[in-house]
Amino acid sequence: MTSRLHARQRPLRESEFAQIPWLSRLLPNEHERAVSDLRVGMAQAGEMICRTGRPATYWFGVIDGLLKVSILTLQGRTTTYTGIAPGGWFGEGTVIKREAYRYDAQALRRSRVAGLPTGTFHWLLDHSIGFNRFIMDQLNERVGQFIGTLAAERTSDPEQRVAHSLVALANPRLFYNVGRELHITQQELAYLVGLSRQRVNQALHELAARKLVRVEYGRLRILDLPALRRLGLEPESTG
DNA sequence: TCATTAAATTGTT
DNA sequence: AACAATTTAATGA
Numbered sequence: 001m002t003s004r005l006h007a008r009q010r011p012l013r014e015s016e017f018a019q020i021p022w023l024s025r026l027l028p029n030e031h032e033r034a035v036s037d038l039r040v041g042m043a044q045a046g047e048m049i050c051r052t053g054r055p056a057t058y059w060f061g062v063i064d065g066l067l068k069v070s071i072l073t074l075q076g077r078t079t080t081y082t083g084i085a086p087g088g089w090f091g092e093g094t095v096i097k098r099e100a101y102r103y104d105a106q107a108l109r110r111s112r113v114a115g116l117p118t119g120t121f122h123w124l125l126d127h128s129i130g131f132n133r134f135i136m137d138q139l140n141e142r143v144g145q146f147i148g149t150l151a152a153e154r155t156s157d158p159e160q161r162v163a164h165s166l167v168a169l170a171n172p173r174l175f176y177n178v179g180r181e182l183h184i185t186q187q188e189l190a191y192l193v194g195l196s197r198q199r200v201n202q203a204l205h206e207l208a209a210r211k212l213v214r215v216e217y218g219r220l221r222i223l224d225l226p227a228l229r230r231l232g233l234e235p236e237s238t239g
Numbered sequence: 240t241c242a243t244t245a246a247a248t249t250g251t252t
Numbered sequence: 253a254a255c256a257a258t259t260t261a262a263t264g265a
Contacts, residue, residue: 198251
């Protein structure tokens with residue numbers, strides 16, 4: 001529930017500026033207003049950041065932690081759209097159209113989440129070329145990612161599904177704080193991919209055997225992103 | 240700093 | 253889903 005995030009929210013700290021990719025693209029007066037309007041809150045694991053149907057009040061970003069964006073199908077099944085890693089921002093489509101959220105966002109682990117009020121968002125759209133540029137790049141990047149997801153979803157091969165999720169999370173254009181080291185547990189990855197933890201564990205070791213990733217405690221190291229990308233996006237490709 | 244303990248995560252059935 | 257093994261984090265001397 002957004003109000004829970006509300007209750008604990010506080011202004012942005014200066015040390016957090018660097019975690020927000022679009023701030024550096026703003027001119028001084030734009031920067032000043034954005035920083036003073038930005039709010040930061042702690043979301044506990046399992047906590048909802050936004051819910052389907054609620055009017056869009058914030059454009060959200062992850063400072064650290066991990067979120068899952070999902071919808072509830074008519075059949076009552078949960079379908080995960082994507083994970084949001086540190087440095088990632090989401091909800092711009094909804095905020096631009098001034099609509100209600102069309103998805104749920106939930107913290108998979110304890111996460112620091114920033115929110116920019118819709119009013120400020122629109123002000124930046126109206127005044128800042130740098131901001132517009134960021135939004136355009138982000139929308140463009142997301143389109144590409146969803147096309148890849150469509151291809152990846154046609155397969156039921158866990159190894160490919162897992163590979164695709166990893167490639168998506170390692171995308172520096174969407175999650176610029178994420179390097180070759182993904183801080184994600186196998187359980188969290190399982191929630192994102194929609195597979196059991198056991199199956200994810202098995203798939204990860206298959207990927208590790210191919211030297212595409214290294215499995216570590218509480219995190220994964222990506223060893224061969226190009227090969228992982230081929231595997232995740234193109235069903236027949238074996239590298 | 241080190242040893243002990245609890246908690247989290249992984250590996251396996 | 254359950255359980256054992258392993259790794260990390262927390263605690264206190």
